[in-house]
Amino acid sequence: xxxxxxxxxxxxxxxxxxxxxxxxxxxxxxxxxxxxxxxxxxxxxxxxxxxxxxxxxxxxxxxxxxxxxxxxxxxxxxxxxxxxxxxxxxxxxxxxxxxxxxxxxxxxxxxxxxxxxxxxxxxxxxxxxxxxxxxxxxxxxxxxxxxxxxxxxxxxxxxxxxxxxxxxxxxxxxxxxxxxxxxxxxxxxxxxxxxxxxxxxxxxxxxxxxxxxxxxxxxxxxxxxxxxxxxxxxxxxxxxxxxxxxxxxxxxxxxxxxxxxxxxxxxxxxxxxxxxxxxxxxxxxxxxxxxxxxxxxxxxxxxxxxxxxxxxxxxxxxxxxxxxxxxxxxxxxxxxxxxxxxxxxxxxxxxxxxxx
Amino acid sequence: xxxxxxxxxxxxxxxxxxxxxxxxxxxxxxxxxxxxxxxxxxxxxxxxxxxxxxxxxxxxxxxxxxxxxxxxxxxxxxxxxxxxxxxxxxxxxxxxxxxxxxxxxxxxxxxxxxxxxxxxxxxxxxxxxxxxxxxxxxxxxxxxxxxxxxxxxxxxxxxxxxxxxxxxxxxxxxxxxxxxxxxxxxxxxxxxxxxxxxxxxxxxxxxxxxxxxxxxxxxxxxxxxxxxxxxxxxxxxxxxxxxxxxxxxxxxxxxxxxxxxxxxxxxxxxxxxxxxxxxxxxxxxxxxxxxxxxxxxxxxxxxxxxxxxxxxxxxxxxxxxxxxxxxxxxxxxxxxxxxxxxxxxxxxxxxxxxxx
Numbered sequence: 001x002x003x004x005x006x007x008x009x010x011x012x013x014x015x016x017x018x019x020x021x022x023x024x025x026x027x028x029x030x031x032x033x034x035x036x037x038x039x040x041x042x043x044x045x046x047x048x049x050x051x052x053x054x055x056x057x058x059x060x061x062x063x064x065x066x067x068x069x070x071x072x073x074x075x076x077x078x079x080x081x082x083x084x085x086x087x088x089x090x091x092x093x094x095x096x097x098x099x100x101x102x103x104x105x106x107x108x109x110x111x112x113x114x115x116x117x118x119x120x121x122x123x124x125x126x127x128x129x130x131x132x133x134x135x136x137x138x139x140x141x142x143x144x145x146x147x148x149x150x151x152x153x154x155x156x157x158x159x160x161x162x163x164x165x166x167x168x169x170x171x172x173x174x175x176x177x178x179x180x181x182x183x184x185x186x187x188x189x190x191x192x193x194x195x196x197x198x199x200x201x202x203x204x205x206x207x208x209x210x211x212x213x214x215x216x217x218x219x220x221x222x223x224x225x226x227x228x229x230x231x232x233x234x235x236x237x238x239x240x241x242x243x244x245x246x247x248x249x250x251x252x253x254x255x256x257x258x259x260x261x262x263x264x265x266x267x268x269x270x271x272x273x274x275x276x277x278x279x280x281x282x283x284x285x286x287x288x289x290x291x292x293x294x295x296x297x298x299x300x301x302x303x304x305x306x307x308x309x310x311x312x313x314x315x316x317x318x319x320x321x322x323x324x325x326x327x328x329x330x331x332x333x334x335x336x337x338x339x340x341x342x343x344x345x346x347x348x349x350x351x352x353x354x355x356x
Numbered sequence: 357x358x359x360x361x362x363x364x365x366x367x368x369x370x371x372x373x374x375x376x377x378x379x380x381x382x383x384x385x386x387x388x389x390x391x392x393x394x395x396x397x398x399x400x401x402x403x404x405x406x407x408x409x410x411x412x413x414x415x416x417x418x419x420x421x422x423x424x425x426x427x428x429x430x431x432x433x434x435x436x437x438x439x440x441x442x443x444x445x446x447x448x449x450x451x452x453x454x455x456x457x458x459x460x461x462x463x464x465x466x467x468x469x470x471x472x473x474x475x476x477x478x479x480x481x482x483x484x485x486x487x488x489x490x491x492x493x494x495x496x497x498x499x500x501x502x503x504x505x506x507x508x509x510x511x512x513x514x515x516x517x518x519x520x521x522x523x524x525x526x527x528x529x530x531x532x533x534x535x536x537x538x539x540x541x542x543x544x545x546x547x548x549x550x551x552x553x554x555x556x557x558x559x560x561x562x563x564x565x566x567x568x569x570x571x572x573x574x575x576x577x578x579x580x581x582x583x584x585x586x587x588x589x590x591x592x593x594x595x596x597x598x599x600x601x602x603x604x605x606x607x608x609x610x611x612x613x614x615x616x617x618x619x620x621x622x623x624x625x626x627x628x629x630x631x632x633x634x635x636x637x638x639x640x641x642x643x644x645x646x647x648x649x650x651x652x653x654x655x656x657x658x659x660x661x662x663x664x665x666x667x668x669x670x671x672x673x674x675x676x677x678x679x680x681x682x683x684x685x686x687x688x689x690x691x692x693x694x695x696x697x698x699x700x701x702x703x704x705x706x707x708x709x710x711x712x
Contacts, residue, residue: 129602238594239695323676327683339595
């Protein structure tokens, strides 16, 4: 397999055979099984203590790393089955994808709630003019319990405590659900399928003579189509005030304007995985695409954090000062949404210039 | 007087004599007296009806125009006395400046409260996803009474009603104070001084041989010094999230970080007036400087609107939904503050390139 000229959009590149697909799927399946063993070895059975961050404790950290690795390979297997589905046994791949999605979704939730709480508490501290915590590295996730003891004002402190209560409860439930999932027969069936995949990839007879590149190119084109539907001109104007429109609309659902961006985030990921299949394990990292993807991750995180702040503000019988702080926090996170779109637009423009 | 090469920073430009100063002050004094007559002719004595916008009603509009013209010339006279004070009788100009400041401050307040309410209600409508009012030109100030009937949600509607109540009360008081000021002996003394100025400018004996340009240049240098103290590097990075820092701090006073920007706004105005003196009535408008000044006006307006929203949120016994809407509104206006700094930075960079 040639390791150059593998850009799916490059018409001069040579074909890539289904061997690359089989090798990629086997490698990801092996990663999945390794992460699964690590997950079982950590033996982390108890739910996180309420109001206490699990991040930073040793056993939990290993367990979280293992869960991350499990999700990472599950997403790659699922995405690859999708992009290259004409080359794979249909019944098998159609049956496996929803199971992988269920698994990675279930495992992602606990981490998402913890990260959301960290994001919101960090923002509350910033908005209160609190100095960062001494002795804590900037990369480390802040413990919400410590943070709310910081230099917060009454409203911000109450808002922080309310968010901590709500998101810790959600995280505890997600933790239990993840543990339950990992012990379920449904999960064992997924693990068995992945174990089979690690030794034997069910390719179709036609896959022998197939070229992967047109399928990878199609994934890239789906991404480009979706990006062309985004309001990138507006997003490229700083301070366009678009993200906070409907900030006070009565609809408690997530902002409908965010959906196309979330969709692009998923398609960008599929494109990345499709590319990984072509280039193999040592694929060079496309820095611009990485920046675009990170901007969309931040977009998603800020969007969900803003929704969590809005949702907390609908808690009955909260004090006006708490509600006010949650309103400021919601708007702050919606501006993060807007900022992320701006960064994505900047990255994508560079991307478009360099890959065409 | 040469009408070119009058850029105060241009070392090749010829001198400008005190005649230009006297002509400018006489012209502004004449404008002041004309505006004063117009103000008296409108005979607008009653305070504005509560909850009803005075903007758009004929007599009031004329009265507001006259008040604007009065303030406009009072500011120019005061600024000119400051910049060129070595050429003017000290006792006279030192005595007159605080009186002019008192007058323009008193006259500005009513308009400021009305504009603040319009800005906040417009923002609430935008944040609620309400469509603009049909049949109303974009430039026209929205009546708060109408606006709160729009497509606002409960919290936003209550926040709008609360702001309307508070700012209409403040405006009514400001209106009464302005009327009282216009009837006071203190005002008549100012008007008498300006009437003298319209015919006789009290120059010092040394003014005969003086050049205005070094004094204008000093005003420009004071501006540049103040600008160099602004955090322009941060302001030039979109979405730097600086303006909302301390957004939840306990200090109810206006954001201390805004003060240097307000100071630059005043110095920019003094520079503009100093320049007008040199170039005479038909001075070409410096578009970039105009944009920089407008950005700082918007900065000031958004800063004060954000403070008004925060202050309204401290009203006892408001509903949490109202407080939440005020929090979103506060953050929205603080982001307008940040956006204005970005625009100023962009304008100023252009300015610096073109005039140096």
